[in-house]
Amino acid sequence: xxxTRDVNPREELRAxxxxxxxxxxxxxxxxxxxxxxxxxxEHASSVGSKEKTLMLADALGAALRTIxxxxxxxxxxxGAAQKDATATVAANAAAVLLGNSVAKQRKTxxxxxxxxAMSALNTYAQMDQEAVRKLSANVSARKEDGAIRLRxxxxxxxxxxxxxxxxxxxxxxxxxxxxxxxxxxxxxxxxRPVFLKVDGFMQKxxxxxxxxxxxxxxxxxxxxxxxxxxxxxxxxxxxxxxxEFSTKALVAFDAEKASDTDQQTEQEKAASAVLGAIMLxxxxxxxxxxxxEAVRKLESSHPHLWELLNIFVCKIIDDxxxxxxxxxxxLQNTLHLDHEYCLTKMRLLTFTxxxxxxxxxxxxxxxxxxxxxAAEVEDWIIQAISxxxxxxxLDQIQEKVIVNRATHRVFSKEQWQPLSARxxxxxxxxxxxxxxxxxxxxxx
Numbered sequence: 001x002x003x004t005r006d007v008n009p010r011e012e013l014r015a016x017x018x019x020x021x022x023x024x025x026x027x028x029x030x031x032x033x034x035x036x037x038x039x040x041x042e043h044a045s046s047v048g049s050k051e052k053t054l055m056l057a058d059a060l061g062a063a064l065r066t067i068x069x070x071x072x073x074x075x076x077x078x079g080a081a082q083k084d085a086t087a088t089v090a091a092n093a094a095a096v097l098l099g100n101s102v103a104k105q106r107k108t109x110x111x112x113x114x115x116x117a118m119s120a121l122n123t124y125a126q127m128d129q130e131a132v133r134k135l136s137a138n139v140s141a142r143k144e145d146g147a148i149r150l151r152x153x154x155x156x157x158x159x160x161x162x163x164x165x166x167x168x169x170x171x172x173x174x175x176x177x178x179x180x181x182x183x184x185x186x187x188x189x190x191x192r193p194v195f196l197k198v199d200g201f202m203q204k205x206x207x208x209x210x211x212x213x214x215x216x217x218x219x220x221x222x223x224x225x226x227x228x229x230x231x232x233x234x235x236x237x238x239x240x241x242x243x244e245f246s247t248k249a250l251v252a253f254d255a256e257k258a259s260d261t262d263q264q265t266e267q268e269k270a271a272s273a274v275l276g277a278i279m280l281x282x283x284x285x286x287x288x289x290x291x292x293e294a295v296r297k298l299e300s301s302h303p304h305l306w307e308l309l310n311i312f313v314c315k316i317i318d319d320x321x322x323x324x325x326x327x328x329x330x331l332q333n334t335l336h337l338d339h340e341y342c343l344t345k346m347r348l349l350t351f352t353x354x355x356x357x358x359x360x361x362x363x364x365x366x367x368x369x370x371x372x373x374a375a376e377v378e379d380w381i382i383q384a385i386s387x388x389x390x391x392x393x394l395d396q397i398q399e400k401v402i403v404n405r406a407t408h409r410v411f412s413k414e415q416w417q418p419l420s421a422r423x424x425x426x427x428x429x430x431x432x433x434x435x436x437x438x439x440x441x442x443x444x
Contacts, residue, residue, distance in 0.1 A: 021113040022037040030063055032066060033059045033060070034059075040056045049124065054131050057117050057120075064110075068145065129169075136153055171205065172201075183222035195219050220242045243283070247289075250266070274298065278337065324342070353409060363377045390405065391403070
């Protein structure tokens, strides 16, 4: 009686997947990938060996590094018409790797190969970090077909655990590659939920300042790229978000370890960020910029821009007009700022400052402060209200405005003290109310 060997259905399926992946790479992956895939397929070790798995990963990486994916898919479809379908990758492992029709299978087959390779890396190579790094870099080596490359890197990212420092470092590199791919293929909005979690990732991964800064800058660059091709209000939204990450990058700059060249480069980045903030229509608060070391150094490296920033921080339209008269050429030809745009923003900021100083203002006072005609006053007040700078009511009969609330342009210790006093008063009132309620509950 002949003994029979038990066959593990799962291992048999994985062997079919592995063979199908190698077949696709041989046919569509280019010369280097074909040679590596053939070597992996013919290697004497079993499919479940780490060595064979790493060969497949190298073959996939070579394909991603050298081919244009859509072209490869089209070539596969043409070849399928000349072959018996049973001899193609689609037929070899259709249910496992690909999908329904041969055409659909051919267009999605590279992702199928990537899934097979990552499954093997996870099962047989414990997500070998060097192999994963290499594969992710190859995925991002070309800008074409960014959507597919982004999906493949996303699979890699999710397959790597960040519970160890080594794993966290790999995830960081993959995320950097994903940000670049998202920018290249115009899929930045897909990554936005990830961007909003980046601060938590950085804390968990214990990233140093240099890596934090690099990631912040990549994200800011991707967001700016998307904003450049978007329409309002999406454009403004992504410009604001890009500015937020640019600010984080400036804060993460380690001046003590930087060379003179790096210091100069950072000054230019700070100048660009400040100018971007001024040009952003939705931005009216500028005082936080003065807390950033790289921005404070603009006082010596870019003195005119530093002066302009301080005007937007806390000064009024008279100060801006004087600056424009003295440095009009700098505003127009160096900063490329529109004078009328700056006048508009400074008028709104000036009215905000008026609202903090006095709760009841005559139309005449407002017109004089904003340097506008009395007939224009109501329009400016309404615009300030719509921007959220003030909460106010117009008295058209008496031609005055009642300001209920105005946004502080600078929130320093002077603003905190009355706020603290108000909060303490509320606390005392609440304590008294609780005491009354407690006594009444005891009496009932």
